[in-house]
Amino acid sequence: MAAISREEVAHLARLSRLAVTEEELDTFAGQLDVILQAVAQVGKVAAADIPPTSHSVPLTNVLREDVETPCLTPEEALSGAPDAEQQRFRVPRILNEDLAS
Amino acid sequence: MTTTLPSYDDVVARYEPVIGLETHVELGTRTKMFCGCRTDFGGEPNTRVCPVCLGLPGSLPVVNKAAVEATIRIGLALNCSIADWCRFARKNYFYPDMPKNFQISQYDEPICVDGYLDVEVNGETVRIGIERVHMEEDTGKTLHVGGATGRIHGATESLVDYNRAGIPLVEIVTKPIPGTGSLAPDIARAYVNELREVIRSLGVSDVRMEEGSLRCDVNTSLNLPGQEWGTRTETKNVNSLRSVERAVRSEMLRQASVLDAGGRITQETRHFHEDTGDTTPGRSKETATDYRYFPEPDLVPIAPDRAWVAELKAALPELPRVHRRRLQEQWGLSDLDMQSVLNAGAVELIEQTVAAGATPAAARKWWLGELSRRANETGVELVDVGATPEQVAELQGLVDAGKLNDKLARTVLEGVVAGEGSPTEIMTSRNLEVVSDTGALTAAVDEAIAANPEIADKIRSGKVAAAGALVGAVMKTTRGQADAKTVRELILARLNVEA
Numbered sequence: 001m002a003a004i005s006r007e008e009v010a011h012l013a014r015l016s017r018l019a020v021t022e023e024e025l026d027t028f029a030g031q032l033d034v035i036l037q038a039v040a041q042v043g044k045v046a047a048a049d050i051p052p053t054s055h056s057v058p059l060t061n062v063l064r065e066d067v068e069t070p071c072l073t074p075e076e077a078l079s080g081a082p083d084a085e086q087q088r089f090r091v092p093r094i095l096n097e098d099l100a101s
Numbered sequence: 102m103t104t105t106l107p108s109y110d111d112v113v114a115r116y117e118p119v120i121g122l123e124t125h126v127e128l129g130t131r132t133k134m135f136c137g138c139r140t141d142f143g144g145e146p147n148t149r150v151c152p153v154c155l156g157l158p159g160s161l162p163v164v165n166k167a168a169v170e171a172t173i174r175i176g177l178a179l180n181c182s183i184a185d186w187c188r189f190a191r192k193n194y195f196y197p198d199m200p201k202n203f204q205i206s207q208y209d210e211p212i213c214v215d216g217y218l219d220v221e222v223n224g225e226t227v228r229i230g231i232e233r234v235h236m237e238e239d240t241g242k243t244l245h246v247g248g249a250t251g252r253i254h255g256a257t258e259s260l261v262d263y264n265r266a267g268i269p270l271v272e273i274v275t276k277p278i279p280g281t282g283s284l285a286p287d288i289a290r291a292y293v294n295e296l297r298e299v300i301r302s303l304g305v306s307d308v309r310m311e312e313g314s315l316r317c318d319v320n321t322s323l324n325l326p327g328q329e330w331g332t333r334t335e336t337k338n339v340n341s342l343r344s345v346e347r348a349v350r351s352e353m354l355r356q357a358s359v360l361d362a363g364g365r366i367t368q369e370t371r372h373f374h375e376d377t378g379d380t381t382p383g384r385s386k387e388t389a390t391d392y393r394y395f396p397e398p399d400l401v402p403i404a405p406d407r408a409w410v411a412e413l414k415a416a417l418p419e420l421p422r423v424h425r426r427r428l429q430e431q432w433g434l435s436d437l438d439m440q441s442v443l444n445a446g447a448v449e450l451i452e453q454t455v456a457a458g459a460t461p462a463a464a465r466k467w468w469l470g471e472l473s474r475r476a477n478e479t480g481v482e483l484v485d486v487g488a489t490p491e492q493v494a495e496l497q498g499l500v501d502a503g504k505l506n507d508k509l510a511r512t513v514l515e516g517v518v519a520g521e522g523s524p525t526e527i528m529t530s531r532n533l534e535v536v537s538d539t540g541a542l543t544a545a546v547d548e549a550i551a552a553n554p555e556i557a558d559k560i561r562s563g564k565v566a567a568a569g570a571l572v573g574a575v576m577k578t579t580r581g582q583a584d585a586k587t588v589r590e591l592i593l594a595r596l597n598v599e600a
Contacts, residue, residue: 054395054397060403061405062164062401063164066165069136072152088146089147090261093245
């Protein structure tokens with residue numbers, strides 16, 4: 001059984017605002033399936049006594065003090081922007097979406 | 102759709118509401134959550150940004166210790182358990198308010214869980230369950246341009262300022278709150294108010310709703326008695342305490358009219374409109390799966406040291422509820438009187454006014470009287486009415502010293518609120534001081550006696566109560582700038598009558 005369906009790939013493409021053609025959907029679904037199947041191998045060796053990890057280094061509590069560091073100038077900040085206006089990043093409107101929080 | 106809404110009483114008689122609140126609080130740390138950019142309010146667009154909060158390739162976030170500490174303190178004040186170990190997660194979504202295309206948040210492993218906050222409504226204590234308190238980062242500010250109105254509909258472009266992106270944000274989520282019946286809107290409001298007080302007492306945020314440092318989303322659903330909970334909607338853009346109450350109420354009415362008509366409630370985000378008090382639909386809610394949460398690979402887990410947590414717990418300040426009890430006792434107020442002080446948002450103001458030298462009774466009189474009326478008229482919070490506790494104490498001092506009578510004091514207070522200066526300055530510049538020059542007063546008294554011989558005779562014959570008419574005449578000639586008691590004493594003295 002495939003690890004990811006063609007519909008799931010289409011859904012992911014929509015969430016990522018990627019215009020994917022019907023042909024590409026077939027291609028990507030196949031490629032992603034191979035990748036996911038490979039990663040799924042890890043699941044076979046995972047046992048209850050091995051906690052899942054999100055980090056390769058066993059570190060915790062890497063914190064910094066609440067001390068200011070210099071910011072970029074607005075010119076520097078906007079230098080890589082495709083477009084700017086009123087010292088702000090100018091982007092196409094996104095509708096039917098909202099703030100994350 | 103122009104359906105007539107049912108009455109509120111009718112709705113709560115037939116349906117049971119379940120509410121829930123998600124509150125976002127911007128922490129008052131000096132720097133952002135994951136970088137050293139400053140956080141103070143204001144500032145030209147994109148002047149408080151760096152490679153980390155702009156999400157530039159190769160930059161790496163590092164967690165601000167002060168933000169973790171503040172979140173733990175909030176959790177402890179809300180009676181939560183502090184996790185031994187927790188992680189950050191990426192919340193992926195496509196919107197330019199975060200330059201990374203994701204927000205760093207916490208998902209299934211929040212730092213604080215399972216607490217409660219006791220809230221008082223109509224003299225009853227209601228315990229609100231706290232599901233979780235977690236850390237995340239604020240988003241940038243988006244300005245929609247190109248359309249006729251500047252609002253999102255019709256806009257063709259968005260301009261983004263990332264000064265706010267990355268400011269530490271704490272999200273506090275209640276458990277669902279059932280069984281509140283007709284009190285649901287009041288309880289929602291009381292909860293947000295109490296939460297604000299708690300966080301303010303910790304000194305970790307200025308919790309100003311109008312500046313957005315405390316923001317609230319309100320979940321509401323209705324169900325028939327004895328049946329399963331209904332589908333909930335999430336109302337955003339609720340930016341004042343009054344709006345919290347109105348948003349719950351208006352959503353209850355709207356949902357009832359949909360259900361009455363045989364319709365179904367759609368799970369969605371709705372926007373609250375301050376001007377009409379209504380909500381309108383926003384986007385359909387993305388599911389958690391659509392956010393594709395996964396553990397943030399650029400950050401290592403947080404494992405708060407138990408000794409540190411114990412230390413923070415021991416150092417928590419007196420919580421507002423306890424503090425209020427103590428003040429109520431000191432001020433000698435009934436529960437009802439204390440409630441009106443609370444409702445007016447005047448606890449701290451009165452406390453500071455008393456600290457500046459006024460008696461509790463006098464401080465309460467000014468804040469709940471003139472100043473509350475003024476705040477209501479202009480639609481601002483009492484704290485922003487334009488007078489400080491020190492000024493109110495000074496004003497009362499002038500009254501106590503006999504330099505101002507009640508009426509003049511109110512005029513001076515108007516000047517204070519209008520920003521004309523301190524009470525003493527206004528009294529002097531507007532020449533409002535009580536006429537205490539006995540010569541001038543005596544002349545005014547004699548004039549009044551001469552102009553009203555019949556009244557004078559009555560008083561001479563022992564009808565002391567008649568003196569009121571002469572007092573009125575003297576007050577008129579002195580344009581209110583005399584102390585009524587002094588005038589009365591003078592009249593009686595001039596007529597050789599014992600008081």
